Amino acid sequence: SLQFGTPRSVFITSLIPVGTSIMAVEFEGGVVIGADSRTTTGAYIANRVTDKLTPIHERIFCCRSGSAADTQAIADAVTYQLGFHSIELDEAPLVQTAASLFREMCYRYREELMAGIIVAGWDPRRGGQVYTVPVGGMMTRQPVSVGGSGSSYIYGYVDSNYRAGMSKEECLKFTAEALTLAMERDGSSGGVVRLAVVSEQGVERQVILGNQLPKFSTV
């Protein structure tokens, strides 16, 4: 079975669509989520404009990394379960509930699945929240979380540049720069940067195209 921190060679030699950089940050009033747009089967880019930010409910999203088939199937199942639960409750579901549903599935079928998911959203009770459910099925809440094969390259950047209490614009800039750096170094990540802000007001989505990405000094 796969442990946290699978060697990159597994992703590259795989003939199932895999590979990613994903990220989510909490701020006062909501969350900022971001992802690259590359899906690879081995060395071929099967989809260069993938949308890895999947809506699970009106104000709850998930960032998908790992096997595309596994994460799509899990996300579809959780969307159904959460929608049903929300109708029973007759109110907006909690982000923690969505994260728990992901954890249930990812842990129960951990031997069969290869899925690293970040659940992020806004609910009236606890505001913006980010929960990470990595490969293996652990679930924990974090103010900032990165995932996917490209995340290995940006832990240092994220740890040194994150500050608590950033504004929405600062979080967007922080996420875009982190993902750009990951895409620069990870072969399995690339394409465009997809960003989304989830807050009480709803969802705002944006795309940063290749030539518009922030520039860092090239050695």
Added chain:
Amino acid sequence: MATVSVCQYHSGGFSFENCKRNALLEADINKLGFSSPAARKTGTTICGVVYKDGVVLGADTRATEGMVVADKNCSKIHYISPNIYCCGAGTAADTEMTTQIISSNLELHSLSTGRLPRVTTANRMLKQMLFRYQGYIGAALVLGGVDCNGPHLYSIYPHGSTDKLPYVTMGSGSLAAMAVFEDRYRPNMEEEEAKRLVRDAIAAGIFNDLGSGSNIDLCVITKGKVDYLRPHDMANKKGVRTGSYRYKHGTTGVLTKAVTPLNLEVVEESVQTMDTS
């Protein structure tokens, strides 16, 4: 999750009972110097493009069994519903049966809802079935159609992941076809331009990939009309021989001749034509 469906075998996945027996047989056959028959695959080029009024699907027509062409003119564009068609690459039996099962279930579903089926419904059904079989059903599909929400195009992988895109290619010749698409695709093309683009993409696969060949089939789907063009382009017509090895009567001199009449009674006479295409 209620679906009106038939032909859904819910009891377990595949039966692996015969695997041990097959392994022993394989070993015995190899000892004698023969090789066991391989599953027929459609080493293939299939593709699809969304244009102004609908979608154009394209496919080559070669089916291979290892390094031999098993069928020079097989049909890879399968019917799903009156407004939805699906190209299939991978194991030929898997693509054929999978598309037939979903087509059948979709017809029942359509009768139940009283509406024309949607492409996204076919996509859901296909991806959920392929995921259930964890990639053992080797079907890589290009699903396209026009419904009440407009034209849609999906690529579906054997493990059950799908991508919704304006242009897709699958099969062994997919890289050659994608090169053509990436060069010449534009949004909102006219029908003739879209047909030319798909034809050229499949041709790139046919002439640059050993697993693809023969003719180009096209399927143009618009709101209310489907043009199933088979063949659209016979890119590999068999050549006409310029010479003949037949010798004229009298080339060989006859020395002796002995005729023995065989008195046979005709009991039954039947004609069976051989497919020499």
